[in-house]
Amino acid sequence: MLKNRSIPFGYCMVNGKYALNALEAETVRKIFADYIGGKSLKTIAAEMQIPYNTGKAVWNKNMVCRVLENKKYIGENGYPQIITAEDFEQAARIKVERNTYRKPALQDEPQQAEILITEYQPTDEIHRITNEINRQLDSENLDKVKVEALIIKCAQLKYKTICEVRT
Numbered sequence: 001m002l003k004n005r006s007i008p009f010g011y012c013m014v015n016g017k018y019a020l021n022a023l024e025a026e027t028v029r030k031i032f033a034d035y036i037g038g039k040s041l042k043t044i045a046a047e048m049q050i051p052y053n054t055g056k057a058v059w060n061k062n063m064v065c066r067v068l069e070n071k072k073y074i075g076e077n078g079y080p081q082i083i084t085a086e087d088f089e090q091a092a093r094i095k096v097e098r099n100t101y102r103k104p105a106l107q108d109e110p111q112q113a114e115i116l117i118t119e120y121q122p123t124d125e126i127h128r129i130t131n132e133i134n135r136q137l138d139s140e141n142l143d144k145v146k147v148e149a150l151i152i153k154c155a156q157l158k159y160k161t162i163c164e165v166r167t
Contacts, residue, residue: 008072009027009067010025017078018078020082023050031044036091044061068092121163126154132150136150
């Protein structure tokens with residue numbers, strides 16, 4: 001079984017303090033530059049030459065995504081800065097843009113370029129039910145039927161709160 005990294009990719013410990021791992025830090029900069037430059041997570045992962053973990057040479061898009069979402073790279077919580085805050089924010093904006101669902105234009109009406117974005121706003125009831133589900137799951141006396149009913153009810157409420165915004 002492989003051990004998860006306890007120190008983020010790009011860093012190492014020197015005399016009890018976080019320090020840059022030069023080769024990994026350069027790889028982090030390359031990941032951000034490639035993503036901002038238009039490459040996909042999958043493409044970036046396929047091009048990685050340095051292992052993410054000892055014993056795991058192959059990267060996947062989730063590993064690349066974790067790098068792009070890690071605020072430690074801009075110097076948070078005592079970590080040395082690897083990338084600028086501007087690059088981090090630009091990568092985050094690109095990620096949001098790429099993850100937004102857009103309804104494809106109808107074939108019969110190519111002039112129609114309407115964009116469909118789905119929005120979800122959890123209600124107080126959804127929060128309450130989610131908390132109850134978590135309490136039940138953490139309980140020693142788990143009532144599977146009750147938890148299943150709560151999960152279904154929560155899913156139904158979530159589905160009802162999804163709204164489509166046309167732009």
